[in-house]
Amino acid sequence: MDQSMEGESKVKGQWSLIDCDVHCTPLYPDEIVSRLPAYFRTQGLVLPGGPGLPHPTGVRRVDARGPQGEPAGSLPEKMREQLLDAYGVDFAVLIEAKLLTVGVHPDTHFGNEIARAHNDWLREKWLPADPRFLGSMLINLLDPTAAAAEIRRVAGSERIVQVVMTSATRIPLGDRIYWPIYEAACEAGLPVAVHPGAEGKGVAGQFSAGFPASYLEWHTNLSQNFMAQLTSLLCRGAMSQFPELRFVMVEGGFGWVPHLLWRLDKNWKGLRSTVPWLDRPPSEYVLERVRFTSQPVEEPPSNDQLLELLHMMQAERTLMFSSDYPHWDNDSPLRAFPRLPEEMKERIFWKNAAELYRL
Amino acid sequence: MDQSMEGESKVKGQWSLIDCDVHCTPLYPDEIVSRLPAYFRTQGLVLPGGPGLPHPTGVRRVDARGPQGEPAGSLPEKMREQLLDAYGVDFAVLIEAKLLTVGVHPDTHFGNEIARAHNDWLREKWLPADPRFLGSMLINLLDPTAAAAEIRRVAGSERIVQVVMTSATRIPLGDRIYWPIYEAACEAGLPVAVHPGAEGKGVAGQFSAGFPASYLEWHTNLSQNFMAQLTSLLCRGAMSQFPELRFVMVEGGFGWVPHLLWRLDKNWKGLRSTVPWLDRPPSEYVLERVRFTSQPVEEPPSNDQLLELLHMMQAERTLMFSSDYPHWDNDSPLRAFPRLPEEMKERIFWKNAAELYRL
Numbered sequence: 001m002d003q004s005m006e007g008e009s010k011v012k013g014q015w016s017l018i019d020c021d022v023h024c025t026p027l028y029p030d031e032i033v034s035r036l037p038a039y040f041r042t043q044g045l046v047l048p049g050g051p052g053l054p055h056p057t058g059v060r061r062v063d064a065r066g067p068q069g070e071p072a073g074s075l076p077e078k079m080r081e082q083l084l085d086a087y088g089v090d091f092a093v094l095i096e097a098k099l100l101t102v103g104v105h106p107d108t109h110f111g112n113e114i115a116r117a118h119n120d121w122l123r124e125k126w127l128p129a130d131p132r133f134l135g136s137m138l139i140n141l142l143d144p145t146a147a148a149a150e151i152r153r154v155a156g157s158e159r160i161v162q163v164v165m166t167s168a169t170r171i172p173l174g175d176r177i178y179w180p181i182y183e184a185a186c187e188a189g190l191p192v193a194v195h196p197g198a199e200g201k202g203v204a205g206q207f208s209a210g211f212p213a214s215y216l217e218w219h220t221n222l223s224q225n226f227m228a229q230l231t232s233l234l235c236r237g238a239m240s241q242f243p244e245l246r247f248v249m250v251e252g253g254f255g256w257v258p259h260l261l262w263r264l265d266k267n268w269k270g271l272r273s274t275v276p277w278l279d280r281p282p283s284e285y286v287l288e289r290v291r292f293t294s295q296p297v298e299e300p301p302s303n304d305q306l307l308e309l310l311h312m313m314q315a316e317r318t319l320m321f322s323s324d325y326p327h328w329d330n331d332s333p334l335r336a337f338p339r340l341p342e343e344m345k346e347r348i349f350w351k352n353a354a355e356l357y358r359l
Numbered sequence: 360m361d362q363s364m365e366g367e368s369k370v371k372g373q374w375s376l377i378d379c380d381v382h383c384t385p386l387y388p389d390e391i392v393s394r395l396p397a398y399f400r401t402q403g404l405v406l407p408g409g410p411g412l413p414h415p416t417g418v419r420r421v422d423a424r425g426p427q428g429e430p431a432g433s434l435p436e437k438m439r440e441q442l443l444d445a446y447g448v449d450f451a452v453l454i455e456a457k458l459l460t461v462g463v464h465p466d467t468h469f470g471n472e473i474a475r476a477h478n479d480w481l482r483e484k485w486l487p488a489d490p491r492f493l494g495s496m497l498i499n500l501l502d503p504t505a506a507a508a509e510i511r512r513v514a515g516s517e518r519i520v521q522v523v524m525t526s527a528t529r530i531p532l533g534d535r536i537y538w539p540i541y542e543a544a545c546e547a548g549l550p551v552a553v554h555p556g557a558e559g560k561g562v563a564g565q566f567s568a569g570f571p572a573s574y575l576e577w578h579t580n581l582s583q584n585f586m587a588q589l590t591s592l593l594c595r596g597a598m599s600q601f602p603e604l605r606f607v608m609v610e611g612g613f614g615w616v617p618h619l620l621w622r623l624d625k626n627w628k629g630l631r632s633t634v635p636w637l638d639r640p641p642s643e644y645v646l647e648r649v650r651f652t653s654q655p656v657e658e659p660p661s662n663d664q665l666l667e668l669l670h671m672m673q674a675e676r677t678l679m680f681s682s683d684y685p686h687w688d689n690d691s692p693l694r695a696f697p698r699l700p701e702e703m704k705e706r707i708f709w710k711n712a713a714e715l716y717r718l
Contacts (some may be wrong), residue, residue: 003397017482041509054633056632056633074396084377100579104364128529136639147565167568168568169568169569170565171569171570172568172569172570172571172572172576173568174572174576175569177574179625205564205565205568205569206529206564206565207567207587208583208586208587209526209528209531209532209564209584209587209588209591210528210529210530210531210534210564210566210579210585210587210591211530212531212587212590212591212594213531213533213534213591213594213595214594214595214630214633214634215630215633216594216626216630216633216678217531217533217590217591217594217595219626219630220590220594220619220622220623220626221567221586221587221590224583224587224617225568225587226581227567227568227582227583228566228567228568228569228571228580228607229568231576231579231580232568232569232571232572232573232576232689235571235572235573235579236572236573236575236576253618253622255617255621255622256618257363258614258659258664258668259612259614259615259618259657259668262581262657262659262660263579263582263612263614263615263655263657264660265658266574266658267578267579267657268575270416270443270687270688271414271417271573271574271575272415272577273576274573274574275573275575295432296622296625297627298618298621298622299621299624299625300617300621300646301669305671306615307665308664308671309617309618310666310668312659312667328629329629336668349596354375
């Protein structure tokens with residue numbers, strides 16, 4: 001956790017750096033609303049609210065606001081100064097995290113139009129602003145047919161490197177209803193990223209065991225949705241059905257990955273007759289085609305334990321650095337990890353992402 | 360995973376052995392029904408059914424059935440022969456796992472009566488059958504006032520060593536509605552055990568992300584409920600409110616423990632102003648007062664990784680051996696773990712349980 005990156009060295013050294021989770025956001029709602037069809041323009045940008053669990057300091061860094069108090073993440077030039085130039089970021093993968101809640105919006109017509117407006121806004125405002133910005137196209141997973149059509153509409157745009165959708169669902173992501181999305185993503189050669197934040201909102205189901213009661217509990221539980229989604233993607237055969245399908249688990253933590261893969265492989269050995277489409281241990285699909293972003297880095301009591309964890313999850317294949325700028329708990333690329341073996345550092349800080357996104 | 364314990368050495372050596380999760384079950388429904396009030400006796404033993412996810416071989420070992428095909432776990436003498444004598448088990452903590460679903464039964468009157476009948480049955484049939492049997496009193500967590508009264512009714516019975524309830528809930532276990540249960544458990548000096556199996560049944564909410572679609576997915580996801588419950592117990596202040604409260608997380612896996620404690624401690628550092636009752640890092644409460652049973656042992660690709668995991672979770676304080684006899688994936692005490700350091704082995708196989716249960 002690193003509330004401010006100020007005061008750190010502005011020079012990252014000679015290594016390259018790809019930041020896989022950076023949050024841009026509209027400067028004002030009309031940036032999106034003006035791109036909606038007339039019917040929805042009159043309704044305004046009403047998105048599903050949260051479950052009522054306040055964050056004591058707000059979720060975004062106060063010092064990332066613009067000179068006139070513009071929202072953190074709303075000004076390309078501020079992001080350039082505070083993130084890209086400050087740390088020598090070679091590429092920043094942009095994800096608009098507030099509009100992700102279209103994936104839990106009860107009105108699928110509206111959700112589809114917001115996704116479409118977002119994608120046009122991203123391509124018109126953000127991607128031209130700096131060649132280091134890479135874009136994530138938003139889809140509304142509640143309407144898989146429309147989502148697949150949107151992927152096909154936007155695919156091929158310069159520097160759009162992935163599809164993104166919310167990790168909060170009422171039906172887990174492995175289910176066949178989503179397969180048109182995966183078919184379109186594979187056709188476009190794009191990985192599918194999953195990002196948290198809509199948990200407990202809109203039509204998303206509750207978490208395991210019920211609703212969390214504080215931001216601390218809510219935030220801690222976010223990882224569980226990622227475990228459930230990954231389990232579902234494997235067990236329902238989505239990863240087998242689409243051999244080109246790649247997933248990016250963004251901001252869901254990664255300390256749980258070894259445990260989940262061990263548990264899945266063990267259960268698969270005993271129960272594989274029930275999932276004939278899984279013809280190899282589930283972990284193999286993950287190691288080959290699922291990637292995890294680093295922020296928030298779990299902080300074991302010793303660096304040795306963090307290194308052991310990285311070894312257990314084969315981080316040299318599976319982990320990609322992310323800052324989560326400008327969120328409250330963003331990680332600095334200079335401080336997020338202890339001293340790593342050179343090869344692992346290169347893999348985490350840029351090579352894994354460069355390969356995934358074909359940069 | 361060990362489908363059969365047959366053919367293994369019948370001698371465990373000189374060390375003691377406490378098995379913290381052994382499943383007894385009624386021989387026929389009338390063992391319970393006959394102990395119900397007249398009104399419920401006429402209804403029969405109808406419990407919430409599962410979500411429709413078949414296990415290919417059935418959930419219980421076929422070779423644990425009685426000579427006339429009696430259900431696995433229904434005959435004390437069979438359990439004595441196949442588990443206690445075969446492995447030299449000094450104590451076996453009995454948990455009736457099917458009736459646990461009273462905790463998700465929509466009729467709380469019925470749930471309360473089943474819990475009461477179960478506790479009488481346990482004390483009358485099972486505990487007198489062998490001095491090595493220890494009992495878990497069942498409660499219906501959907502009626503905390505009645506559950507607290509039941510704890511007070513049964514507490515003090517010989518060899519009743521804990522309270523047990525289901526890990527499946529619609530409101531997480533830290534919530535204040537359950538505090539009468541914890542007050543009564545502390546008063547009785549008994550730990551509270553949580554056991555899976557009712558997930559997706561009755562009035563339990565769905566899992567993270569939606570409903571699982573296969574037994575493999577369902578079983579893999581069970582751990583998530585334990586993470587959510589533990590998080591809730593800490594974040595809502597139940598562990599702080601009751602300094603004597605001890606929990607046993609049974610059959611929920613343990614590979615996830617290090618990750619969850621790291622994540623909780625990190626989040627607590629940033630958000631502790633929102634949980635003033637947590638005046639220490641959450642992990643400290645867990646290390647002191649929460650215990651985990653071992654089965655199903657996660658199976659990392661190397662023994663070194665399992666030993667690292669045990670080290671990360673301070674297994675010499677937190678882990679207690681369990682076989683889960685007679686379930687399909689039960690663990691043999693002779694094979695569940697690789698060679699462990701002597702001190703850790705003693706702690707896991709008997710000392711941690713002996714301390715917790717004051718044996």
